[in-house]
Amino acid sequence: MNMLKKSFLMIGFTLLSVGLFAQSVADAGVKYNDGNTAYNDKDYAAAVDAYTEALNMAKEAGPDADELKSKIEKQLTASYLKKGLSIYKKKDYDGAIAVLEQGYAFADERNDTKYVTKFASVIAQIRGKKGDVLRSEGKLDDAYTEYEMAIEMKPDCVKSFYGEGMVFKEKGNLEAMMEKMNEVVKYGAGNAKMEKTVNAAKANAARALLAKAAEEFNAQNFEEAGKYIDLAATYAPFDEGTMNVFNQFADQVKDVPEMTDAINKAKEVLK
Template sequence: MKRTNMNILKKTLILLFVGIVSLSFAQDINEAGTAFNDGNEAYKAKKYAEAVENYTTSIDMCQLIGADAADLQSKVEAQLVNALYKNSLTLYKGKKFDAAVEELEKTIKAAEVAGNDKTAKKAKAYIPKVYSSEGMGLVKAKKYDEALAAFDKALAYKEGCVNAYYGQGLAFKGKEDIDAAIKSFEAVVANGAGKAKADKTVKKAKSAGQKMLEANAAKELQIEHTQKAIDYLNKSLDFGANSANTYYMLALAYNKQKKYADAISAANTGLTIEGADQSSIQFELGKAYEGKGDSANACTAYKAVVSGPNVKAAAFQVKEVLKCK
């Protein structure tokens, strides 16, 4: 009798234990599902940070439950990737650059777990963009060293990043490190060649490089450093040969060096470019021909000076010096 009662008690306890475990399991998986649903609601409301938190909680619960929650866990992991990516973009738009990068790195890891190669690729591509944007903001604030550090981070993630090289060039320009700026702008051109998406940045780099060199050439001319000016101007032609002012300054510099043939060549090229200051270039052309001993062409050039600050000087050469007919 005692043995029978003992067996009944054991069976009762076992059934009670199984019932408790089953109830606990059901509660756990339900809670994991609830966290998943809460995450979905937050995602729909574009509350991506909240969605990430809920999805992470759900995954933690699924991992504790084990194999029985595997299907749910797979669904949550897939949606976590989307929430992380969206949240990283939100942080980026809010100019929280470091936090955005951290979230993008989490996106990559989560995408690898979920087998989402497409989003992993997008996240990897976005990281250098974030650092480049941060760098450009620092350039505008004239925090050039900090900007350069940001661009270095971008290049560490993506070798040959044209946006990073362009910003780097602007930062070096701001620091008046002309040689370094030239190398950065050249890197934009080299790495962006033949790439449609990089075309706009390549054009900006060429324009920035050309204008920087032209401006520095003008400074060198003012202090009579004619050869340095010529070097800058010739280098500027690598970035763009459509500036009449470049050829005007080349003619001016070559005249100062008495390299009249070079001055004539530069002046004639400048005259063919739309928007050229014809009178200023013609005055330098006249000086070059005069220096070369070609009075006839000098007269023609001086007579073409009809506006600007050199009109009287050109007229004097025509009437008093060359005695032009």
């Protein structure tokens, strides 16, 4: 083959390649628009599928599709979140978590810290909700597992710490209960959105400890009873219901000298 023929052949290959890449970018653009249509129609499952296909096309098209690729990635990330939330609204916790974890991984791969944080928060919230359902069904170990996974995803997940505290309360492990309720107070204090959860943590911890104090008192273990009164007082101020529990107990033990110091000390704290 002479040099002239080789030159024409190379030009032909180049033109063909340019044409193919241009067509690939155009095809990716069409599929991207399909994704936008589905997204605007709130069909987020279809949007994820369309954007995923568009992204694969854009990757094949090479550098010419970089600008389009960036737009696709942004919309695909948002679609994962919207799809997951739409599934969550149907109470399909596992289905929602599966989609959101895909979105989390995709955002993390792209170093999209804004969406990584958002996905982590939503996944933790849903795992916490699933844990609450399991706890209400008496499946305490399964509930605890969900709470732990929520905290792994969001280390300051106040409601999951509260859920864990309630698991330990129901199991009668008051030391572990206190540890978890203290985490609720630690991370929730000063956050208006968490005020209700913080107050519930304090009330449940204090009432459990007062109940234990009464149990020890009835067994005439007065020193132990006093210890649990002291621990309960660390969750002051008490709400009205907890204060009533304390007052009833204080009235019950008022004529027992061994309990006087502990009761008076608690009353000082609760003023």
